[in-house]
Structures are given as C-alpha cells and as structure tokens.
Amino acid sequence: MIGISMLGAGFMGEMHSLSYSTVHRAKIEPHRKARLITLADTDVALAEKLRRRYDWEEVTADWNVAIEHPDAQLFINAGPNDVHAAPTIAAAKRGKHLFSEKPLGRNADEAHQIWAAAEQAEVVHMCAFVHRFVPALQLMREMIASGEVGTIRHFRSNFLMDMQHPDESLSWRYSTDRAGGGATGDLGSHHIDQARFLVGEVRRVKAMTRTWSKDKNSQLHDVNDDWFLAGAELDNGATASFEASRVAEGHQLTGRIEVDGTRGTLRWEMERLSELYFSEPGKGPRRIMVVSPNHPYSDFWLPVGIQGSFAIGWRDCFSHQAYHMLAAVSGARSAPLGATFEDGYRVAEIVDAIIRSSESGQNEEIKFRA
Numbered sequence: 534m535i536g537i538s539m540l541g542a543g544f545m546g547e548m549h550s551l552s553y554s555t556v557h558r559a560k561i562e563p564h565r566k567a568r569l570i571t572l573a574d575t576d577v578a579l580a581e582k583l584r585r586r587y588d589w590e591e592v593t594a595d596w597n598v599a600i601e602h603p604d605a606q607l608f609i610n611a612g613p614n615d616v617h618a619a620p621t622i623a624a625a626k627r628g629k630h631l632f633s634e635k636p637l638g639r640n641a642d643e644a645h646q647i648w649a650a651a652e653q654a655e656v657v658h659m660c661a662f663v664h665r666f667v668p669a670l671q672l673m674r675e676m677i678a679s680g681e682v683g684t685i686r687h688f689r690s691n692f693l694m695d696m697q698h699p700d701e702s703l704s705w706r707y708s709t710d711r712a713g714g715g716a717t718g719d720l721g722s723h724h725i726d727q728a729r730f731l732v733g734e735v736r737r738v739k740a741m742t743r744t745w746s747k748d749k750n751s752q753l754h755d756v757n758d759d760w761f762l763a764g765a766e767l768d769n770g771a772t773a774s775f776e777a778s779r780v781a782e783g784h785q786l787t788g789r790i791e792v793d794g795t796r797g798t799l800r801w802e803m804e805r806l807s808e809l810y811f812s813e814p815g816k817g818p819r820r821i822m823v824v825s826p827n828h829p830y831s832d833f834w835l836p837v838g839i840q841g842s843f844a845i846g847w848r849d850c851f852s853h854q855a856y857h858m859l860a861a862v863s864g865a866r867s868a869p870l871g872a873t874f875e876d877g878y879r880v881a882e883i884v885d886a887i888i889r890s891s892e893s894g895q896n897e898e899i900k901f902r903a
C-alpha cells in the first residue's frame with residue numbers, strides 16, 4: 534500500500550485518480566495498491582467532487598498540505614505547467630517519490646532544476662509520457678531492438694488536434710508564461726519522447742512554428758505556438774520529422790508514428806491503439822493485433838486466450854503507467870520503461886531547440902546538461 538498525494542483535480546487529476554484508485558483490481562501480480570490521501574486544488578469544489586468519486590481522504594486548496602502528509606510516499610503533480618517546479622521540488626526535499634505530468638517544466642532550465650532536485654533527494658521519479666505504456670508501441674520498440682526492421686532510417690510523426698473552447702477563451706495552455714511551448718511542448722513532447730524511446734537520441738533540429746489563436750477577451754498577450762514542423766537528426770544517423778497542431782479542424786486526436794528501417798516499415802495510429810502495421814519490401818502491410826497472451830499488458834485486467842483477446846484503450850495505458858510507478862516506488866530505484874525526469878529534461882531541451890530554430894531559421898544543435 535503506497536500513500537499518495539496529488540496536486541490538480543482537472544483533466545489529468547481525474548485520470549490519475551481513476552488509475553491509482555483502481556490499479557489494485559488488475560489481474561497482474563503482485564497486486565499494487567495506492568492509498569489516496571490528500572488531493573490539492575485551488576478549486577476546492579472540483580477537488581471535493583473527485584474526493585467523493587475516488588475516495589480521497591482529504592482535499593485542500595494548498596499544495597503545501599499535500600506534500601507535508603507523513604503517510605504520503607508519492608507526490609503526483611497534475612497541475613498546469615507553471616505549477617510543476619515549486620511543488621515538485623518542495624516534495625523532493627521532503628523525500629517524496631515523484632510523478633510529474635509532462636512537460637516536466639516550461640523550458641529546459643526549469644526541467645533541469647526539477648530533475649536535479651529529484652536526483653539530489655535520491656527518490657524515484659517519472660515523467661508522464663504515457664505513450665511508453667501503449668502495448669503496440671512497446672512491441673514496436675522490441676521489434677526495432679531485435680533488428681527485425683533493419684537499420685532505422687526515418688522516424689515520422691503527426692499529432693493533430695482541434696482544441697476547442699466552447700466560449701472561445703484561451704486557457705493557461707496557450708500562454709508562453711504559464712505553459713512554455715504550445716503545440717511543441719504540449720503535443721510534440723509526447724512524440725519527441727517516443728522518437729527517443731523507439732529509435733535514439735536527438736542531436737540537431739530545424740523547425741518552423743505558427744500561431745493563429747487570439748484571445749477574444751484580450752487577456753492573453755503571449756499566445757504560444759499552435760503548430761510546428763521539425764526535421765531532426767538522431768545520434769545514430771536516422772532522421773526524424775515531427776508535426777503537431779492544435780488547430781487542425783476535424784482532427785479530434787490524430788496521432789501517427791512511423792518508423793522506416795532497411796527491412797521494412799512499422800506504423801501505429803492512436804485511433805487504433807492496439808494495432809501495429811508492418812510492411813516488408815515486396816509484401817503488403819501486415820496488421821498485428823497486439824492483444825495476444827505474449828504481448829505486453831494483454832492480461833493486465835483479465836485473462837486472455839481461451840475466452841478471446843480484447844483491444845486496449847488509452848485509459849488502460851494510464852493504469853499500466855500507474856502500476857509501473859507503484860512498482861518502482863515499492864522497490865526499484867528507477868522506472869526502467871517509464872520516462873524519468875532526465876527524459877523529461879532532455880525532451881524540454883529538444884523543444885527549446887525547436888523553438889530557437891523557428892526563430893533563427895537555422896539548424897540548432899542540442900547540448901544536454903549533466
């Protein structure tokens with residue numbers, strides 16, 4: 534039983550409440566159980582709603598209360614990006630294990646401070662790049678590592694959304710000061726981490742960004758990027774291209790990742806999360822349903838095989854992530870498949886380089902700090 538406290542009762546706060554309050558019901562052994570202790574949100578009425586739904590023991594408007602609770606071993610930060618650094622660093626200083634939503638910080642400097650604090654405190658840390666817990670992407674990683682796809686030449690990704698606000702106001706996500714990058718930091722960061730997870734580290738980028746969004750109420754004067762396109766070179770000689778948009782009308786959520794090697798190409802799409810397509814030269818695409826007993830997480834909730842196998846959804850991947858985090862806190866020093874805060878920092882460094890390149894029009898080298 535691991536005691537947790539959390540900041541944020543918004544969209545992600547709800548997702549983590551659902552995942553951590555139910556993960557012990559998974560079939561997978563050993564069972565891992567979380568005790569949901571303190572939930573902090575400045576909107577106490579919202580926190581109170583989650584308390585009733587997910588049995589949090591107490592709610593507070595003040596995150597300091599959440600990080601002080603002596604029984605809380607793990608602190609989850611599901612707040613807006615400008616509320617990641619101070620509470621997470623303060624929780625590290627109190628020896629809490631740390632799980633932070635992505636992006637880790639609003640820029641590389643901030644992300645580096647958060648990572649350094651976690652390392653100094655010698656606690657387990659994980660950054661919420663949840664794509665790492667999509668079974669089909671884990672299988673893609675295994676196939677690449679085994680050499681089945683040959684030498685990798687290209688990684689290619691699109692992350693497209695039409696982020697709509699019914700009253701046309703712009704939330705904290707659109708503010709450079711509050712969020713950091715827009716399409717780059719919010720959406721692109723997921724796929725940049727995937728390029729690193731699947732293929733290799735990013736060395737150099739050249740990029741463009743555009744912004745169309747305007748705040749109708751003239752409250753927000755620092756709207757960040759709506760769209761970006763970046764070409765990148767990886768350390769191992771492969772190339773990568775990333776595109777993300779939050780103003781791609783009609784795309785509720787399009788997420789595509791392709792990896793081309795000398796022996797074939799692999800393709801994954803968010804809309805068909807349990808499927809992986811593999812095309813080899815001279816053969817048409819072969820669909821692999823990643824639901825067989827030998828596939829990752831296929832029997833996470835229920836037995837598979839004799840009674841059939843069932844597709845996995847995005848929500849399940851948050852449960853896989855929660856299980857992984859609880860397992861790391863229970864014993865291992867680090868979370869081997871989950872992104873660490875170092876990964877969160879490195880992605881922030883790449884996002885910063887993309888923004889710099891869009892301003893300079895030049896190639897930007899990535900220099901990672903120790």
Ligand SMILES: NC(=O)c1ccc[n+]([C@@H]2O[C@H](COP(=O)([O-])OP(=O)(O)OC[C@H]3O[C@@H](n4cnc5c(N)ncnc54)[C@H](O)[C@@H]3O)[C@@H](O)[C@H]2O)c1
Nearest residue numbers: 541542543544545573574575576611612613614634635636
């Ligand atoms: N992993 C993913 O796939 C994914 C998806 C969506 C969002 N996110 C990330 O999750 C984080 C939260 O995003 P969201 O969509 O849940 O935002 P949200 O706006 O829905 O929720 C944020 C909550 O934090 C609360 N809050 C703000 N300032 C606070 C403070 N100082 N103290 C306590 N509470 C405070 C707000 O009242 C709000 O309820 C962001 O970092 C975002 O990038 C990740």
